[in-house]
């Protein structure tokens with residue numbers, strides 16, 4: 711049970727795009743097909759990729775919820791973010807079971823019940839809830855690059871992250887560099903971590 715991996719799933723879902731036209735993060739994936747959703751789950755090393763069309767629809771709906779949660783938190787509407795996340799936790803309860811497999815010691819799996827989408831919904835909501843209760847709601851951010859709607863979890867020690875990706879950070883850097891060259895100010899190099 712890796713809750714930070716599940717919180718990362720919430721980020722990846724929020725940054726995914728559900729159709730061709732919609733813009734998400736610069737690093738976002740289109741999850742309009744089952745194959746892309748499966749490869750996203752594989753990339754995050756989640757074991758169960760037996761997703762169906764029904765799971766895909768549920769994950770697309772979940773993605774909209776996560777976007778709302780991140781933008782509410784990033785714009786200072788903490789109570790709205792928490793209300794939405796609490797609603798997800800009620801809608802997708804965890805079903806903990808103790809397991810031992812592959813010579814690992816006994817450990818907890820949070821989500822054994824329901825459909826594949828239910829289990830990923832329960833896990834990602836629980837991952838995000840654990841993260842914000844441990845680190846604070848202000849760790850949820852929306853990318854500062856003008857044309858980007860990407861979201862991120864800021865795990866930097868001084869909470870200084872401003873961009874969803876290094877790509878957005880370097881693009882912002884180029885824009886800032888051009889601005890400074892015009893005004894004669896010295897150059898600094900921001901990264902996604904700030």
Ligand SMILES: [Zn+2]
Pocket residue numbers: 735736853854855858859860873874875878
């Ligand atoms: Zn971005």
